[in-house]
Amino acid sequence: MVDVTLEEDNPTTRDLLTRLPTTLRLEEFAGREKIGYPSPGLIVEGSPGSDPEDGDLIYFTPWGNIGFYYDASGIDYSEKTIHLGSYDATPDQLAAFDDTDVTIEVVP
Template sequence: MILRLTVDGHTVAAALNGSPAARDLADLLSLTLDLKDFHHTERIGYPPRKLDTTNAPDPAAPKAGDLAYYAPWGNLALFYRDGGPASSDLLILGHHSDESEVARIAMADRVRFDAAA
């Protein structure tokens, strides 16, 4: 599934990976989240409920442009820098490939997720 992320009036496409958590996120669309910075690496926000993490994909180290879900806290993360080592608690849900939007995401206070038409 392709998402449209809208940040400060700019839209970028992101591809979800088809995992149960990614499909569960898609069920919540349209979704607007307030964001805050976390470790100068990612912007995080909280969906209205926790996502389904059954049959999660193998852990992978997050990269700039990744959309991820941190299961213990129930937050979504938009990485604007490469993250630390892989963790079974952090599920990569998808990725956007527009490098010009990474800097905009780093400063974003709000993001809107919609299904792409």
């Protein structure tokens, strides 16, 4: 289990919240993040871009994927990267989710 805090009040985060619980298959991407694809893609109009950091949960608009960044070094601000929140897990903990269906849900 990985605890995620949705911190942003933007249309993309609100859309994700309306879909919970949801299940995504996560996969490794580029030695930087774990990614999964909600279907259909999330609403992005009206959501600002961001400069991602390690531990950020993002939505990348061109591909329509949610990403758990664990190595955001050298990645700068982009209008295409929408910040949703943050998570608390090590890269080793995230590795347990490679090629696995993961359920994202609200925990009271």
